[in-house]
Amino acid sequence: MGSPDAEDAVDRDREGGLGRERRSLRVLFAVSDWPGHWHAMVPLGWALRAAGHDVRVVCAPSQTDPLTRAGLTPVPILDGGWDMALQGRLQNYVDARDGQWRLPGLPPHPVTGEPLASLDEFDMDAWFTGYHPRLVEAATGSTDRAVAFGRAWRPDLVVHERFSLEGPLVAGVLGVPSAVHLWGPCGPDDSEPGFISLPLDFSGAFDRHGLPPLTARTFTHVIDPSPADVAPPLLTAERMPVRYVPYNGPGSAPRELPGPSERPRVCVVWGTSVTRMYGQDSFAVPEILAGLADLDAEVVVAVTGADRERLGTVPPNARVVGHTPLHLLLPSCDAVVHHGGAGVVMTSLAAGVPQLAVSHGLDQAVNARRVTVAGAGRVVEAHLAERGAVTAAVAELLGEPAVRAAALRLRRQVMDNPSPARLATALGRLAARPPALATARGGN
DSSP: OOOHHHHHHHHHHHHHTTTTTTSOOEEEEEOOSOHHHHGGGHHHHHHHHHTTOEEEEEEOGGGHHHHHHTTOOEEEOSOOOSOHHHHHHHHHHHHHHTTOOOSSSOOBOTTTOOBOSOGGGOOHHHHHHHHHHHHHHHHHHHHHHHHHHHHHHOOSEEEEETTOSHHHHHHHHHTOOEEEEOSSSOOTTOOOTTOOOSOOOTTOHHHHTTOOOOOGGGOSEEEEOSOGGGSOSOOSSEEEEOOOOOOOSOOOOOSOOOOOOSSOEEEEEOOTHHHHHHOGGGOOHHHHHHHHTTSSOEEEEEOOTHHHHHOOSOOTTEEEOOSOOHHHHGGGOSEEEEOOOHHHHHHHHHHTOOEEEEEOSHHHHHHHHHHHHTTSEEEEEGGGOOHHHHHHHHHHHHHOHHHHHHHHHHHHHHHHSOOHHHHHHHHHHHHTSOHHHHTOOOOO
């Protein structure tokens, strides 16, 4: 144990800001209740811990177990009332009401997720009028508890994902530096029809705590794991690139991974959230497998949960694998077909594998378009993903050397980005800046 004098010196160092780059930092992570949004932050959390810093994660109770399994320390004080799947279903209902819904049938009921027989079954205005007080109450509790914890714990730095309202709020109230950590190629300055770039401040927390409203200009630093050619093109904040290290939840390596194949190998991955947001008709994997059955290729199907039960009989050239960490599976593949979610997009980029995205909307469409523009993939919108379109698109991925070359170029860009350990060092320097420099913020 250190002597009392040494401990007093550390306390004086905390108060006086001397030698801040050498001492242990307190780093507060703030996340929403959607694991795919904070998985990209996990390797940075490991790096900060390995460097001797203390990392705590303010979260909703639903994220306690996932964060603990990831090796981080949760502080479950937030309210996860504004569910991400609910947000997505509400947006889909609005699209259908406005004539912008392009999938067969109708979107699922925004609240229950069950199929709708008619749009008249849900009165959005009446529902929101009744639900809004709960949103305000939940948001008020979450933001105020986060600020109270911040004042008690006194972090030196705040790192939060894009849909965390509490992260930038706590940083602003305490006057400490902060950085928003992206989970894929979409950033806070992106503006797309139906795209949600920032969290909503239902309780007016920023105003209640004496801060300007949250906008993209609130952020001074953006941690970006994307390779340069697919990164968000517009950022008002300083970009801090970091190497994407895949983390998609805990899992062990299976005894047998697919070995070399004489035929091209295509992996099919589907996110379990797709049907929750877009309904049963959005499960395109059977049609994808039918298209891949027309190719001389080996197909590996990586689906889990209820989606596995929806598969039915798979074609002779396909096999279903159990829960396997995607970063172990993809390097042996020549192409990957997926739903466009950021986790599989980024893991595919890190593996250097050409991609076909069957996208439905929201950030999936933006992710898919940026990979396609960079030359490493193709996109088929979900309502057009019939058998022949899938066959043609994957045949192009497998047959065009330029696509493979582009995928490998993006992989090199991923590897050229600074490691999480180097980013941890840079964040230590950011936390050591004098307060006047660390808290310079934009207004509206």
